[in-house]
Amino acid sequence: MAESQPQQAQPALKKRSTSPAVLLFLALLLITISVMLAAAGRTYFDPEDIMAEQSRVFLTYLVYLPSIIFGLLGVTMLIASGVRWAMIGLWGRGITSGDSDETLNLLRVIGDRQLISETAKRVAYRDADVQLLRDTIKADIAKAEFGAAFVLLDELAKTYGHREEAEDYRDQINAARNAELEVKVTQAITKLEETISRHDFEAAQKDLARLQRLYPESQRIKTLPRTIVQAREQYKRDIERQFLDASGNDNVDKAMELLKEMDKYLTEQEAEPYREMARGVIGKKRDNLGVQFKMAIQDTDWVRAVQVGEQIIAQFPNSRMADEVRGMLDVLRERSQAQLAAAARSV
Template identity: 45%
Template sequence: MLRKAIQEDILAEDYDAAMVLIKELAERFGYRSDAEAFREKIEAARFESMNRRIPMAIEGVEKLIQSRRWDAAEVEAARIIRLYPDSPKVDGLRHRVHRARHEYKSELERRFLMAAKEERVDDAMNLLKELDAYLTEAEGKRYEEVARGVIGKARDNLGAQFKLAVHDRRWRHAAELGERIIESFPNSRMAEEVRGVIDEIRAKATSYA
């Protein structure tokens, strides 16, 4: 009966419970040879379980990296290292997260500078917004001049599109552009001017819908 309970615990991967019963098997009933055989079985089962679970856990970290959930990836990497401290498979897992984040940040920087150089203003603005989350204050200073130029061009382009939409009486489009100007450049003179006419434009957009 005790042997069956031990076997069930091993199958359920409840190794601590199995070890309690194994100790009882050896010390209370004197079946030390059987107890040792069960201990060896547990060691083998633990090793097999670890080899099965670690790759799955690492794959989970890789998925977090691919989705750029860096904080979650780092937390998960730390958890895996705590669970399997003796496994060489998890060595450097936290470094893997840091390296992937750094590589993605470097790629963002490269793409932003290329977009700015090629005057792909919308792309540069989107990349700048994403890049902002990765840069320290000191790092951000390196891009201030380029960013200022990109933001200025984006503002001017949006303003020109807004004025053209108003001129062409495309009120719904003008309202959308006006709202983007106010949201994206709230402290600009252009946004102040748009605020002065946006209600009228919205009303016309509604009446002409």
């Protein structure tokens, strides 16, 4: 027993002597000795005292050779300590036979895992993969990434055989997608209704075409064409009724505005019953403007005369009255400017 203990202590001592910490200490010691030898040689040896060039070079190498040797040994030891440190740590205890067997077994397990087939890996990690699929599908539903979720459903059903669970997730995805779709459709219909309320039916038709492309399966979108047609017809009936009222009450200005609006919506056949009434309204409007023009001239209200004259030319450009106004308009404008200037000076 007494003899076995020294035998066991000897390998342990050997292992400790080759530890990275010991090697690092020896490397620093050798480098220190190298620096000291170089400093001593520089202090006690002056090559200028030697006249011969060859002797001077030889003696210089001879003086600094020990410093170079110790320096190289120190650098080599330093590199070795770094390598050992990376392999077994600063105070590594080496690798015993038991450690060697354990390491070999570990390497053998790693090799076996590398060689295992993809099918075997899928079987081994089946539960973890299925749970990962579930979590990812739920996350995609929460983020409204329904296309990505549908792809994972196929993987869950076909690869792992969870068809019933996949169908449950499919129902959840469809419900979430339909809810999001309804919100978007509601917002789009609200915007379209605002356009219809402004009687901008041309813009409403463009918006409708866009919605039909975006949501072709929505039943609410499919009912919108009839809604637009009904709103247009109702608006057309309203302006017809208002025109008749304004014309019957001799409200010529309003009748003229409604007549222009009716022209956007009425076809030739629909406008036929209103032709005579429209001619009467137009005639009255023209006569009213003529009377206003003459009265403005009689009152020497040149500013008002210019305004009414320009209105006559704009609304009835081909009438004889418009020709007469054109001949007077330049003079009227000069008088209007003079009148405005006089009014400004009086203020």
